Amino acid sequence: MSKVMQAVQRKASLTYSLFDPAPCNFPVSRVSLLPCMNGRTSISAAKNADFELVGRNRASRLYTRGRYALYEAYRLCGVGPEGGLLAPAYHCRTMLDPAISLDAKVSLYPLSPSLAPDLTKIEDYLSTLQQRPRAMLLTHYFGFPQDAATVKAFCDRHGMALIEDCSHALFNLSEAPQLGQHGRYTIASPYKLLPCEEGGLLIAADDQDFGARHPQRPGIGREMKTFATALTRIGHDRKRRITQADVDLLPEAVTSLNRRTLARGIEHSSRKPQVSDLYVRAEESLAGSIASKLLIKISSLPQAVAKRRENYLAWHRNVQDLPHCQPLFAALPDGCVPYMFPLVIDFPQDHFYALKTMGMPIWRWDDMAWSSCSTAQNYRQHLLHLPCHQSLSEVEMRWMMSAVALVMTRVPQRRNS
Ligand SMILES: Cc1ncc(COP(=O)(O)O)c(C=O)c1O
Numbered sequence: 001m002s003k004v005m006q007a008v009q010r011k012a013s014l015t016y017s018l019f020d021p022a023p024c025n026f027p028v029s030r031v032s033l034l035p036c037m038n039g040r041t042s043i044s045a046a047k048n049a050d051f052e053l054v055g056r057n058r059a060s061r062l063y064t065r066g067r068y069a070l071y072e073a074y075r076l077c078g079v080g081p082e083g084g085l086l087a088p089a090y091h092c093r094t095m096l097d098p099a100i101s102l103d104a105k106v107s108l109y110p111l112s113p114s115l116a117p118d119l120t121k122i123e124d125y126l127s128t129l130q131q132r133p134r135a136m137l138l139t140h141y142f143g144f145p146q147d148a149a150t151v152k153a154f155c156d157r158h159g160m161a162l163i164e165d166c167s168h169a170l171f172n173l174s175e176a177p178q179l180g181q182h183g184r185y186t187i188a189s190p191y192k193l194l195p196c197e198e199g200g201l202l203i204a205a206d207d208q209d210f211g212a213r214h215p216q217r218p219g220i221g222r223e224m225k226t227f228a229t230a231l232t233r234i235g236h237d238r239k240r241r242i243t244q245a246d247v248d249l250l251p252e253a254v255t256s257l258n259r260r261t262l263a264r265g266i267e268h269s270s271r272k273p274q275v276s277d278l279y280v281r282a283e284e285s286l287a288g289s290i291a292s293k294l295l296i297k298i299s300s301l302p303q304a305v306a307k308r309r310e311n312y313l314a315w316h317r318n319v320q321d322l323p324h325c326q327p328l329f330a331a332l333p334d335g336c337v338p339y340m341f342p343l344v345i346d347f348p349q350d351h352f353y354a355l356k357t358m359g360m361p362i363w364r365w366d367d368m369a370w371s372s373c374s375t376a377q378n379y380r381q382h383l384l385h386l387p388c389h390q391s392l393s394e395v396e397m398r399w400m401m402s403a404v405a406l407v408m409t410r411v412p413q414r415r416n417s
Helices: 003-010 068-076 095-100 119-126 148-158 219-239 246-258 290-298 302-318 348-357 372-381 394-410
Strands: 016-020 052-053 060-063 085-088 106-109 135-139 160-166 171-173 185-188 199-204 266-271 326-327 340-345 383-387
Touching: 003 016, 016 135, 052 302, 052 340, 060 290, 068 095, 068 199, 085 394, 095 106, 095 135, 095 372, 135 302, 135 394, 148 160, 148 394, 160 326, 160 348, 171 302, 199 372, 219 266, 246 394, 302 340, 302 394, 340 348, 348 394, 372 383, 383 394
Parallel strands: 085 106, 085 135, 135 160, 160 185
Antiparallel strands: 016 266, 052 171, 060 199, 185 199, 326 340, 340 383
16 A cells, blocks of 8 residues: 555545634735626626537536535445545545545545646555445646546546536537536536535536435525625625725735734644534525525626636736746646646745735635645645636736735745745
8 A cells, every 4th residue: 555545545534624814813805706797797698609618518406505516416426334435645624524524434535736636546445445445536636637547547447426516617619629528526616606605516427317305495685695605705896996096005915914923823633523613504404595696697608718717827927037936837738627726835934924914815625634644744735726707807917816925025034835
């Protein structure tokens, strides 16, 4: 058995590495991390000839979030006390929560630096087991398609169901779809890529594979609440508008940051065998709202696709010559519609803190189950997820790119980061 999987195997119940940012008092992000309704987010019933939503023309069900679609996919594949889940070592908690809710054992599999599953090591590990996991989760991180055909063949050989995780990947090329083509089930999170408040899609490769259980329609109270939350978010987004004056002030902001000592977050660990606070068991069988369903249907795909690619490429050009950071992926493939711009930074102790203190919108999976996968351990602190969505204005992009450039070039780094 490979050393990596041996170590994973010994951790029968998961240990989570956690980061508590409370002492840092980071301000609210100055720019929205997800798309929202504004003048730049087009709604149009016009069809897009080139792109379609993943799972189009397949049987699908809408839940409130991808995590609850995952719950149903895991359950339908037999994940539970009798059979475990093989999940990627680099993950957010909501990818594992549904399996924990089903009382299943979760094994984490190692990934290459480009986040592809290391099939050789997984094969070694599987050969040591008496009982195979029931399903393997394959994540198309940041919208970049994995080699799902190869992973499907691997799963078939080992008697596991493949579940494609398209939480970051909603748009498929109409002529040559690459996403959701091989999984027995595919899940997606429309709310991450379109300006709707919620939405978790469960797509079955075969209609027969759907159990009789349908998600429950939300009551009118829940529908109204979702609508009200959407309106509140539009209000918040209006308030945090960035102007050229904010861009001009950035050099000064970095200078004053360099004079301060920034409070540090707290790293700790937990072995609580429970779902995270992000997982609400009562929502496991709840259908997505009518408003979200409608927005998914009428959001303009051409605008989302074009803007996401344009913003991603602008990020890529902006960081190319910067010190202390590298894009996770060397190029943006044709037909790939990115969810975020993933940036690997060398000195998180300096640069992550500086950026967050300036109000930079950043997601980082620093709340993660421990594994001996070096990629996951490294990316937990070093990989930043930066927005490139269709609702961003030019000045917001300029502000974010200038902030990263200034921090990388002017905030001093210490070697022990
Ligand atoms: C890769 C991935 N898969 C699944 C999920 C769960 O999706 P949702 O947020 O729609 O519940 C997430 C959530 O962030 C995710 O990043």
